[in-house]
Amino acid sequence: MQSNEIMKYDVVLVGSGFGSLTAAALLVKKGLKVCVLEQAAYPGGCASSFKRKGYCFESGATTMVGLDEHMPLRYLLDETGIEVPLRKLDVPMQVHLPDGQTLTRYTKLSDWIAEAERVFGTYNQRPFWEHCYRLSREVWRTSLQQRNFPFSSIKDLLRSALQVKPAQISLLPAAFRTMEDLLRKYDLLQNKLFADFVNEQLLITAQNHMQEVNELFGATALCYTLYSNYYVNGGLINLVKPVVQYIESNGSEVLYRQEVEQVIPTTEGYTVYTSKDKFESRFLISGIPLNNTLQLFKDKQLLQKLQKYVFPSEKLNGAFTMGLVLEHAPPQEVLHHQVHVPEGLPQIGSKSIFISFSHPADITRAAAGETVVSISTHVKDPAKNYITDKEQIEEAVIKLLDEKKIIKRESIKYKQAATPGAWLFWTKRAFGMVGGYPQYRHLKPWQMKDARLDHKGAYLCGDTVYPGQGIVGVCLSGVIAVHKLTQDHL
Incomplete structure (x- = not known):
């Protein structure tokens, strides 16, 4: 039930993904009062972490770049003074090829x-x-x-x-x-x-x-492996939390369990309705996918104009993900691995798996002697490719990683798996999509949706807008949204 109180802000941001949080932090620095509305119980969207059985698992992304010169994350931290608990990785990744060779992706070009x-x-x-x-x-x-x-x-x-x-x-x-x-x-x-x-x-x-x-x-x-790659102590939630703290410490808000249901343009800005409350703002920035964003607006003319930018399920990827806890496993010198599966995984046909290990010295995600593992693989056209036998894929993945000696089956203490349906349930992202909009040859960079949503006071950031790929991309999308809003109105 909605309260009678109407909360007023300069900018309301829909979703607390890293694009939204980047934009919110930069707007706060300009002296604006902002409110970030998040449907989940914790911030970060696809760049966050969650607790289960006492262990800290990554929600989506597991790798982090963007702190080198001329890169967006470096810009954000320099502009705000935000500090993040980072460990620089000596070796970003290893790739296990189908011919049995292991390829090490070194940072130094030579x-x-x-x-x-x-x-x-x-x-x-x-x-x-x-x-x-x-x-x-x-x-x-x-x-x-x-x-x-x-x-x-x-x-x-x-x-x-x-x-x-x-x-x-x-x-x-x-x-x-x-x-x-x-x-x-x-x-x-x-x-x-x-x-x-x-x-x-x-x-x-x-x-x-x-x-x-x-x-x-x-x-x-x-x-991307030729730039500085980092591990965040305690999981990517600790990349997100300092940004949230910066926003809140400067007189603005991040509110949880506030799923936005409708946005109505007004003569003075926007009225935003959630299942609980009503908010008013001069400007609006949506950090959720364009597919979801358009469902919030009832303006048929706007929907028709923007429909050409929307990707259907058949052009998107979902993910099958697994979380493992290992005990008595040897420390991993390289935290990130990609394993090629030329024959494809059962049911979904994916030809590679991505694996990330918690840092051996990070005892905040698991106790000493234990390791948290995040595993993911793509599922094409997630609305169509419904996974009927989750255990079959789990077994195929574990068998493969055991054969490659990346993990030992007997070291697995706990495991969980999730399909695109579970991702849709947790994040509300259309079709349970991951990674945002894929690149397609017929779409040139200047033809992609830019930050302006309605060319009035609503803007867009996140992984379905230019440039929107990975943490570094969505960070840049937040920077661009703030830049255009500022030039248009401030």
């Missing part, structure tokens, strides 16, 4: 190229990776310089033109080429082991394969 040449052969590996790394560095540098992109007004275009640099113009051709084109350019398509590796790595960060991912995003996605 070390990584030497490793790639050892596993895939020396032919054209060096020029391919040097090209990708150069491109990725320029993409990150440009991302914070060109916050008016993608353009959705003449002013955006003019402001960007005044800031444009020759290096930024050089990025344009890469938006028209796919990663498949890039492998063809370096005559690497015929190297099946390498092509399969690229495809499964792209799936982690771009949510699609080389035929669909453009070179601009694909090169950046492939190079």
Whole structure:
């Protein structure tokens, strides 16, 4: 039952995913009073952690980059002074290939190229990776310089033109080429082991394969292990909590169990209804998926205008996830692993599994001598591919990891698994989607939905808006939403 009190703010933000929290923190720094409304009992959305049986499991994301120079998370922490309990990883990841080789993804470019040449052969590996790394560095540098992109007004275009640099113009051709084109350019398509590796790595960060991912995003996605990677002590909830504390300590609010049911534009801004309360604000930022956001508005004209940006289930990915607790397992030197499954997992056909271990020195997620493990794999078209036998997939995953000697079956103390249906129940995200909108070749960067939702006072951030991929992407989406709101109204 709703209370009679109407709470008024400068900005109401829907959802407490990391894009929303980034935007809220930056707005608070500008002196605005904001309120973040979260339907769950804890903040962070897909970049958070939850407790079960006394252990701390990751809700979704398990890896973190973005603290290097010219990167969005670095910008957020520098702007606000927020501090996060981090451990820098010496080695970001290992990949277990179908031919039995283990490939180590080193952070230093020269070390990584030497490793790639050892596993895939020396032919054209060096020029391919040097090209990708150069491109990725320029993409990150440009991302914070060109916050008016993608353009959705003449002013955006003019402001960007005044800031444009020759290096930024050089990025344009890469938006028209796919990663498949890039492998063809370096005559690497015929190297099946390498092509399969690229495809499964792209799936982690771009949510699609080389035929669909453009070179601009694909090169950046492939190079995320070449930047500083971090582990957050206590789980990613401890990336989120300091941001929440910053928001609350500066006179604003983050409210839980407040699922937004409707947004009504008014002459003075927006009225936001939840099952409990009513809120009024001058501006609104939605950090939930575009699919969910549009359900909040009853304006048929707005819905029709934005429908072309909405992805149906068949273009999205869900996830099958598992959480394990291991006891008496040897400490992991490398925390993140990808395992190729060329024959595909039963029922869902996924051809790779991603595994993340808690840090051996982190005893806040599990007791000393115990390890928390997060496992995930993609489920295409989650609305259609309903999982009928969860135990069959669990067994296939455990058997594979045992055979690869990544975990020992006998060390498993506790296990749980979840399907896209469970993800939908927990997060309310349409179809239980993960990773946001995948990259598709027919959608150029400037054709993706930008931060302006209704071109009045409502904005969008998160993983279904440009750029919106992973924690670093949704952080950037929050930065861009604040930038456009500020230029439009403040």
